[in-house]
Amino acid sequence: MSMKGIELISRWEKFLHALVAISLLCISICILCYTAFNTVFLLISGHEPIHVFIMAIQDILLVIIVLELLWTVVTYIRMESIPLEPFLYVGIISSVRALVLHGTKTIEVTGEKLNLFEVILKPGLHVLEILIIAFAIYIIRASKKFLV
Secondary structure, X not given: OOHHHHHHHHHHHHHHHHHHHHHHHHHHHHHHHHHHHHHHHHHHOOOOHHHHHHHHHHHHXXXXXXXXXXXXXXXXXXXXXXXXXXXXXXXXXXXXXXXXXXXXXXXXXXXOOOOHHHHHHHHHHHHHHHHHHHHHHHHHHHHHHHHO
């Protein structure tokens, strides 16, 4: 392939990455606006505040996940390399979000009999996942200090 062809592909790639970054930013703004309006609407409608706020927290955690992905794309555009840490942060935030969701479901099914997997093992697996990812972040940061 000629140098002009490679340059053309490189320009299109940067353009598409910029388009993805703008899309992620717009998506996060839309989710945040939706969360604000939905929270106010549900509170005015008389829904249980604790459930409304838990839903809002889940939506805000989703915004944080989208922003981490946005930051990864922006970093790639600037440095032309993909950092690993934002993906690990997304994993931790997703696990925390799953724990919040699990806690909400456990609160809602007070009348039903819950099994061992739902009560102990499922949240325990998410906590274990958080610990493993946190350890991976520690190893990455320690290796960066060692290499510098």
